[in-house]
Structure formats: structure tokens, C-alpha cells
Amino acid sequence: MKVAVFSTNQYDQDFLTQYNTGHEVKFLKVSLSEETAAVAFGYEAVCVFVNDKLNKAVLDLLAVAGLKLIVLRCAGFNNVDLPYAEELNIPVLRVPAYSPEAVAEHAMALILTLNRKTHKAYNRVREGNFSLEKLMGVNLFQRTVAVIGTGNIGQAFCRILKGFGCTVKAYDPYPSSDMQDLGVIYGTLEDTLRDADIISLHCPLNSSTQYLINENQLKQLKRGAMLINTSRGGLIHTHAVIKALKSGIIGSLGLDVYEQESEFFFHDFSEDVIQDDQLTQLISFPNVLITGHQGFLTAEALSEIAKVTFGNIDAWYSGSELVNRVRP
Incomplete structure (x- = not known):
């Protein structure tokens, strides 16, 4: 098949080229939009990624251009108008579980960095400053962590937390018996959040989870709690979180995703003024750590993404069962 790959970085090209099963591929740096x-x-x-837009207008243009198949090289699909794609008879295939451990480990890295302030210590030592003032953290052992969403990534994260000796509470409409056997305590969203020292989000973005963490939920948090989001930016109401940071309700914030990230993430703005007041405000806070959607970025994850992506293309081309098809 002839495949146009949007939002391509060098690592995408390297891994997709390595695992190409014989298709004609064009790599494009631009994101997909109208x-x-x-x-x-x-x-x-x-072949598209998390910040490519596949709304009705884009799908109409692609249909006219002769499109027959959409392959996502990610697990999430909130950027696709699925009902309209179905109406156009264009299958949408995804990579449901490329490497849960990759994202779970990155969430843990954010927690450890924010807690023990290793990013600040690194900068100090490079300047010859070996002072330990204001670098104090807390033991994670026996701390209570709320895990919101226990799919593949959430479960991998729970296993890491249990290794640290944390008390793990979770909210998910479909509790996992494996996690319950591991000692994870399931409850309502409110009960799970209420006494948590750390909250980590691992759920998809859809109509029921949009702004899951909002002003009302933030008021219920234990003062000084840490909030981590490595899932989708739209899960949190950014303005409300900024207010909670200012008031001390949130003690620290770790983000690998941002609601308006499509305008900035995966690009170099080091010589530009960032035209997003909320993002620049977050970057300015000393207790906020932001990474540019790199949770998936491991060799294992990229290999699996490439393999499954071409497996999805091969399945459609050969008329086989589309096991990774996403339905509305």
C-alpha cells in the first residue's frame, strides 16, 4: 500500500523503516490537519500520531483523495471523529498496548524527580553549588497513591508502586481482579482521591473523562498532594490546576501531556516566545515538571508500535480480521 506518515520525527522514520513489511511509505514532518x-x-x-487532527473536515478531504485506511501509531483515538470515519467506511486501527511499562516508568520518573528534586540538584552541582537547602523530599514507602485508570499502563504503574511499598488505591469502572489480588484498593473517584499523597492519571480521554480533574475534584484533595498526568492533557482543567498550585492544594505537578500540546510539543521553540500564557505560567512554577510527551519514547515501545502498525496495514490489505479496529 501507499502510506503517508504524518508528524514524523527521525526516530519514527528509523523504526518504521526497519519494520516495514513492503509498503511504499512517504514520511512527512507536518501534522495532519485541514x-x-x-x-x-x-x-x-x-499513519498518524496523537496530535494529528482527523475531524469531519479532514476526513472529507482524505476521502476525496482516495483514502481507504487510517492507522494510529498510538493507543488513544480521541483525535479521530470515529462515527464519521465509520460512515465513510474508512477503518481506524490503533496500537492498543505498545509498551505499558514505558509510560508507567516515565510517570514514576516524574514522581521521583519532583519528590527528591534531582533536576534542581543536577543544575546546582553543575554550578558548583553543593548545598542541600530546599532539596528535602519524603519517603514514598507507605505513602498513599491514587491511580485513576487501571488498564495496561495503570496496572504496570501499580506494580511499580507496590515495589516501593506504597499503599495503592484505584478508580476504574472495571476493576481488575489481578490488581485486587496485588493489594490495590478500588473505590469511587472521590474516595480514591480524598486521602492520596500522589494522584496519577492513566485513563483515556473521552466525553466522560474530559476535565476529570476539575475545580470541584481539586477541592477534595489532601493539601499538598502531587498530581501526575502522562495520559491526555484534556483530563485536567488547566486553569483550575494553576489556581490549585497557587493556593497550595497541589504541592507539585508532573505533566507529560498538555491540553493545547498540539501547538508546541514535538517542536523546538527555544528561540521563540511561547504564545500560550497557561503553559508559560506552568513552566515558571518551581514545583512543576513538564516533559514533551516522551512517556512512550523507549526502543521497546517504538519497535512494538512499528510492528503493530504494519501488522494492521497487512491485515487490511490481505482481508484478514482487523483485531485492532476502533469502533465508535
Whole structure:
């Protein structure tokens, strides 16, 4: 098949080239949008990532261009108008579980860095400053951690937390018996959040989870709690979180995702003024750590993404069962 790959970085090209099963692939640095959809003219499939837009307008343009297949090289699909894709008879296939451990380990890295302030210590030592003032953390042992969403990534995260000796509470509409056997305590969202020292989000973004962490929920938190989001930016209400940081309700914040990240993440703005007041405000806080959606970025995860992506293309091309198809 002829496949147009959008939002391509060098690591995408390296791994997709390595695991290509014989398709004609065009790598494009641009993200997919109404303005760029025309470059997919004549391609039977598009391969897209988290910040590519596949709304009704884009899907119309792609359909006219001859599109037959959409392959996501990610697990989330909130950026796709699934009902309209179904109406156009364009299958949408995803990579449901490329490496749960990759994202779970990154969430743990954010926690450890914020808690023990290793990023600040690193900068101090490079300047010859070996003072330990204001670098104090707390033991994670016996701390209570709320895990919101216990799918593959959430479960991997729970196993890491149990290794640290944490008390793990969780909220998920579908509790996992394996996690319950591990000692994870399930409850309502409110009960799970209420006494948590750390909250980590591992759920998909949809109509029921949009702004899951909002002003009302933030008021219920234990004062000084740490909030971690490595899932989707729209799970938290950014303005409300900024207010909670200022008031001390949130003691520290770790983000690998941001609600308006499509305008900035995966690009270099080091020589520019960032035109997003909320993002620049968050970056300015000493108790906030932001990474640019790199939780998935391990060799194992990229290998699996490439393998499953071409497996999805091969399945459609050969008329086999589309096991990774996403339905509305």
C-alpha cells in the first residue's frame, strides 16, 4: 500500500523503516490537519500520531483523495471523529498496548524527580553549588497513591508502586481482579482521591473523562498532594490546576501531556516566545515538571508500535480480521 506518515520525527522514520513489511511509505514532518490533508492525495492509508487532527473536515478531504485506511501509531483515538470515519467506511486501527511499562516508568520518573528534586540538584552541582537547602523530599514507602485508570499502563504503574511499598488505591469502572489480588484498593473517584499523597492519571480521554480533574475534584484533595498526568492533557482543567498550585492544594505537578500540546510539543521553540500564557505560567512554577510527551519514547515501545502498525496495514490489505479496529 501507499502510506503517508504524518508528524514524523527521525526516530519514527528509523523504526518504521526497519519494520516495514513492503509498503511504499512517504514520511512527512507536518501534522495532519485541514491545511495539510492535500499532501495525502493518492495515498491509500495515512499513519498518524496523537496530535494529528482527523475531524469531519479532514476526513472529507482524505476521502476525496482516495483514502481507504487510517492507522494510529498510538493507543488513544480521541483525535479521530470515529462515527464519521465509520460512515465513510474508512477503518481506524490503533496500537492498543505498545509498551505499558514505558509510560508507567516515565510517570514514576516524574514522581521521583519532583519528590527528591534531582533536576534542581543536577543544575546546582553543575554550578558548583553543593548545598542541600530546599532539596528535602519524603519517603514514598507507605505513602498513599491514587491511580485513576487501571488498564495496561495503570496496572504496570501499580506494580511499580507496590515495589516501593506504597499503599495503592484505584478508580476504574472495571476493576481488575489481578490488581485486587496485588493489594490495590478500588473505590469511587472521590474516595480514591480524598486521602492520596500522589494522584496519577492513566485513563483515556473521552466525553466522560474530559476535565476529570476539575475545580470541584481539586477541592477534595489532601493539601499538598502531587498530581501526575502522562495520559491526555484534556483530563485536567488547566486553569483550575494553576489556581490549585497557587493556593497550595497541589504541592507539585508532573505533566507529560498538555491540553493545547498540539501547538508546541514535538517542536523546538527555544528561540521563540511561547504564545500560550497557561503553559508559560506552568513552566515558571518551581514545583512543576513538564516533559514533551516522551512517556512512550523507549526502543521497546517504538519497535512494538512499528510492528503493530504494519501488522494492521497487512491485515487490511490481505482481508484478514482487523483485531485492532476502533469502533465508535
